[in-house]
Amino acid sequence: MYQLQVEDMTCxxxxxxxxxxxxxxxxxxxxxxxxxxxxxxxxxxxxxxxxKAAIADAGFPVASAS
Numbered sequence: 001m002y003q004l005q006v007e008d009m010t011c012x013x014x015x016x017x018x019x020x021x022x023x024x025x026x027x028x029x030x031x032x033x034x035x036x037x038x039x040x041x042x043x044x045x046x047x048x049x050x051x052k053a054a055i056a057d058a059g060f061p062v063a064s065a066s
C-alpha cells in the first residue's frame with residue numbers, strides 16, 4: 001500500500017484521471033483518492049516509481065510518497 005501526496009487535484013475529473021493513470025500501469029490496482037487532503041492511496045504489487053510517473057504524466061505532480 002502506497003500513500004502519495006498529489007497536488008493539483010480539485011474535482012471528480014482529477015480523481016478519474018489519476019485512477020486511470022494508475023490502472024494503466026496496474027489494471028488490478030485499488031485506488032482511493034481524497035480530494036480534501038490531496039492524498040492518493042494505492043494498493044498495488046507494482047513498484048512505486050512507475051505509478052508515480054504515470055500520475056505525473058497525467059498532469060498531477062506527486063509531492064511526496066510513503
